[in-house]
Amino acid sequence: MTVGCKDPKTGKMMKQSVRVSNPTLNFINVPIVRDPKLIPRGLPRNKHLKIESNGGGHLVREARVSTLLDSMRASSPARARPASAATRAASLDDEQKSWIQRHPSALSMFEQITRASVGKKIVMFLDYDGTLSPIVEDPDRAFMSDEMREAVRDTASFFPTAIVSGRCRDKVYSFVKLTELYYAGSHGMDIKGPPPGSRCNGNRMNNGESVLCQPASEFLPMIDEVYKTLVESTKSIPGAKVETNKFCLSVHFRCVDEKSWDDLAKQVKLVLSEYPKLKLTYGRKVLEIRPTIEWDKGKALEFLLEALGYANSNDDVLPIYIGDDRTDEDAFKVLRERGQGLGILVSKVPKETNASYSLQEPSEVMSFLRRLAEWKRKSLRASL
Incomplete structure (x- = not known):
């Protein structure tokens, strides 16, 4: 101007x-x-x-910086307002009931979900943090349980299953440790499937090779440079942790005192001011730095559906995406706009979402996966 x-x-x-x-x-x-x-x-x-x-x-x-601080606070648990305990409880109860009516539990609506899948091939998409593992203070210790791993393995034995995470693909794989899955790391900017020649629930890639999609490869030197700069510029802020996810970065502030959030926001903004080709978003107690290309978890979902041969088979496939974070909304939105598939938000509190259903925590995700696999197992037995 x-x-x-x-x-x-x-x-x-x-x-x-x-x-x-x-x-x-x-x-x-x-x-x-x-x-x-x-x-x-x-x-x-x-x-x-x-x-x-x-x-x-x-x-x-x-x-x-004020907008970024508002975003950081929005990703934190809401503070109780000055009011009587009874008034707060009644208000929250009414809000929860209204939200559940619009986003009912995927467990209570399980029969409706399975009826919608009749004659269709279910394809599962799962976020990792907060979905398959609990949210923890140290992101390097976000381990999934053996029971959850078995539930995911059982699900993948019947349905093509992908892990879609903001984490580095190799890091997610080190947590999950299942070779038969598809992995989409860095918010879908690093996608790979099972090893060539392997079969997953009877499905194989059209070309017989593993999926490999890296639309942001040219940004790798820049991402590495910003990572080193952020590590240096934030080391004076106790609790701040910068994580490299190969094609994107995460600045965790879960362990940072709220009084220091302003300093952290300023440092991140200052560094990124020199890199207009990178954008800043946020999730649950984390700031996400990504290339400005048009690619996200929704694009990753579409890519995997196409790679699996379901690009033009809206009547033959039912994608189910389960996630808990703002970045998962990109995938929920794609499913809603396509009028195809189901989004399931993992959350204990009401949130604005494009998901159709909800689950409260990873333990309910595990129950849903187990129930889905058992339903399919019984269906196959009945058809014999």
């Missing part, structure tokens, strides 16, 4: 162009002015200005 400022030598008004370097991050670069008092008017309000020295002049760089 163009703004006016006064030339300190002539006193005349001059037009200056202002370039928005990254609308997603709310950074605005303003041309160098010789006097800080002559900062152009008309800039967006409720933002924080940072003035840096540059060759005798002053470069005005504006970083809006």
